[in-house]
Amino acid sequence: MKLRSKIASFLLSGSCAAAVCAQDLESLRIEGPAEVVENAQAVFVVYALFDNGLEYNVTLFSSLSLAPGDHAVIDPFGVFTAFEVSEDATEVLAAKFTFGDQTRQATQPVRIRDIGPARHGLLFDADLDRVHVEADLLNHLPLTLEAWVRLDSLWTDHMTVISNNRPFYWGHGIQINRSGHLGVMGHDFQEYSNAALTVGAWHHVAVVYDVGLYRLYLDAREVKTRTYSQQQPDARPYFWIGKNTADDGNTRERDFPGIIDEVRVWHLALEEDDLLCAMTKRLDGDEPGLVAYYRFDDAAGQHTVDATPFGHDGFLGGNDNPDGDRADPTWVISLAPLTNDTPDECGFDSCEAMVRLKVRCVDFKLIAKLQTLLPPGAELTLDNEGKRRQVVIDERGRGKATWREQFGLHTVYIVGCEDFVDAANCGP
Numbered sequence: 169m170k171l172r173s174k175i176a177s178f179l180l181s182g183s184c185a186a187a188v189c190a191q192d193l194e195s196l197r198i199e200g201p202a203e204v205v206e207n208a209q210a211v212f213v214v215y216a217l218f219d220n221g222l223e224y225n226v227t228l229f230s231s232l233s234l235a236p237g238d239h240a241v242i243d244p245f246g247v248f249t250a251f252e253v254s255e256d257a258t259e260v261l262a263a264k265f266t267f268g269d270q271t272r273q274a275t276q277p278v279r280i281r282d283i284g285p286a287r288h289g290l291l292f293d294a295d296l297d298r299v300h301v302e303a304d305l306l307n308h309l310p311l312t313l314e315a316w317v318r319l320d321s322l323w324t325d326h327m328t329v330i331s332n333n334r335p336f337y338w339g340h341g342i343q344i345n346r347s348g349h350l351g352v353m354g355h356d357f358q359e360y361s362n363a364a365l366t367v368g369a370w371h372h373v374a375v376v377y378d379v380g381l382y383r384l385y386l387d388a389r390e391v392k393t394r395t396y397s398q399q400q401p402d403a404r405p406y407f408w409i410g411k412n413t414a415d416d417g418n419t420r421e422r423d424f425p426g427i428i429d430e431v432r433v434w435h436l437a438l439e440e441d442d443l444l445c446a447m448t449k450r451l452d453g454d455e456p457g458l459v460a461y462y463r464f465d466d467a468a469g470q471h472t473v474d475a476t477p478f479g480h481d482g483f484l485g486g487n488d489n490p491d492g493d494r495a496d497p498t499w500v501i502s503l504a505p506l507t508n509d510t511p512d513e514c515g516f517d518s519c520e521a522m523v524r525l526k527v528r529c530v531d532f533k534l535i536a537k538l539q540t541l542l543p544p545g546a547e548l549t550l551d552n553e554g555k556r557r558q559v560v561i562d563e564r565g566r567g568k569a570t571w572r573e574q575f576g577l578h579t580v581y582i583v584g585c586e587d588f589v590d591a592a593n594c595g596p
Contacts, residue, residue: 192219196230196265196272203279204240204250205501207287212246214263216272231264239280250280257282281503288467289316289429289502290410290484294323295420296495298411299472301482305459306332306340307401310437313342314374314385314447315409316504319365320426322346326358328422329373330431332407333414339403342373343412343422350391352384355399363391370504372447378437388444409462409482410497428497429504433460435541436520445514448507453477455511456521457541467499477543478563518542519585523565527580529594534574536590538567538582549583556583 193216200212216226227246234242239257240250248261257280264273290299306313315329324346331341331353341353344365351360352375363386365371374385384392404413409431412422430450436457453461453475461475462482470488474480485495521541528535536550538559546561550569559567571578574594581589 193217193265193267193270193272194219196226196263196274198261198263198274198276200246200248200261200276201278202276203281204248205281205283205503206250206252208250208501210248210250210278212242212248212261212276214246214265214274216265216267218267226265229265233262233264234259235262240278248278253280253282255282256280283501283503287502288465288499289427289504290464290472290497291427291500292410292424292497294321294327294423294425296411296418297423297485297497298495299409299462299482299484299497300406300486301409301460301480302406303460303480304405305433305435305480306330306407307403307405308435309377309379309401310435311340311377312374312434312436312438313340313432314372314434314438314443315342315431316370316372316429316447316502316506317365317424318370318427318504319344319348319367319424322348322367323425324422326351326412326422327424328408328410328412329424329428330407330409331412331414332404333412334404335414337403337414339413340375340377340401341407341412342375344424350384350386352382352392354382354396355401357396359392359394361386361392363389372443374438374443374447376437383440385440385443388440388447390440427500427502427504429464429502430506431460431462431464432458435459442514442516446511446516448505449509449511449514450506451475451511454543454546455516456518457516459541464499464502470496477545518546519582519587522582522585522588525580525582525588525590527578527590527592529574529578529592532572532574532594534571534578534580534592534594536569536580540565540567550580551583552578552580 195217197215201210204210214227214230215223217223232242240259242248259278262275327344329342332339338353343351348364349360372387376383381395410424434457460480466472470484472482485493523539526537542561544563548559550557557569559569561567577593579591
């Protein structure tokens with residue numbers, strides 16, 4: 169420390185004219201953020217104020233320490249590295265600087281924020297950035313789309329969170345106008361609510377489509393709903409996140425400015441209570457009816473993994489070239505307000521994921537076929553008047569059970585979902 173003091177005295181004394189050279193060290197201050205998220209870095213700078221009225225950056229000549237030192241470290245250059253924490257913690261940064269025979273100290277508390285399971289997201293720069301998912305998931309009814317977003321500016325109309333539009337045909341999706349109002353896309357319309365997002369704040373956005381009806385939600389509160397003349401969805405067989413698919417990939421008319429996280433696609437019409445319960449929780453990925461789920465915790469690379477068993481992975485930008493391109497969004501730390509709570513209490517009902525049960529007889533063989541929205545490997549039980557069969561759902565959401573040497577009328581139902589029932593007559 170004595171060597172540092174001598175070097176500092178020499179450099180500071182020789183850096184000014186004799187008339188204004190520093191004589192007395194008056195005070196010390198630390199400049200840097202009051203809060204750092206876990207597993208992240210920040211830079212702190214130490215400034216010394218002298219009696220000549222000037223401040224000097226003396227970080228390299230200062231002694232830096234943290235107390236208690238359990239949650240972070242700081243190097244001689246002022247780089248503060250926060251560790252992972254299970255709950256919010258505080259470190260007190262102390263700086264000590266000596267100039268000649270004068271010593272000053274300063275302290276600053278630094279909060280280390282536990283950001284929970286939503287550790288990363290994607291930052292879209294409103295200049296072509298997008299995630300491309302080559303899966304025809306949005307041409308479906310019922311359908312629920314949801315995401316966490318942080319809007320960084322209000323630069324244009326129709327700023328798109330997710331969509332599968334094609335020119336002159338509105339598909340399904342969520343958008344925001346230049347006043348910050350949340351909007352929805354449908355077959356032949358785009359409409360906005362009176363509810364506005366706050367720039368710089370995190371909001372949960374969602375839209376639920378059912379046959380001839382949509383409901384729009386901001387922070388799990390319904391802000392717009394109406395019925396409309398439903399037609400068969402027939403937009404793009406893929407979808408984009410952060411950009412409108414009706415745009416040319418080289419134009420930036422409706423690009424999103426900000427961070428998007430926790431994108432979920434459901435082939436169910438979720439209710440308000442479902443959205444409210446699950447929006448702050450990290451899902452398991454195998455919830456009934458969940459067909460795509462992007463946590464964006466990949467944190468690097470050109471691909472983002474679908475957390476459901478269906479494998480609808482996306483790629484960043486205009487192609488999946490490992491070198492990337494100018495349309496790649498940027499991986500960033502996300503502060504979307506997810507908790508460490510499990511989604512078990514939300515009670516997603518597997519019966520909601522049942523689509524169809526069809527029973528028929530062929531040559532005295534009873535055949536029951538299932539169509540579901542369940543993930544591959546899910547198991548169901550079918551009951552044929554007390555004779556039960558276990559059914560394993562395949563990658564297309566289908567299952568099948570058979571009973572041989574069946575005669576007369578037979579009724580089959582799904583155990584636990586008794587409303588799904590069908591019957592067939594196998595003859596005398």
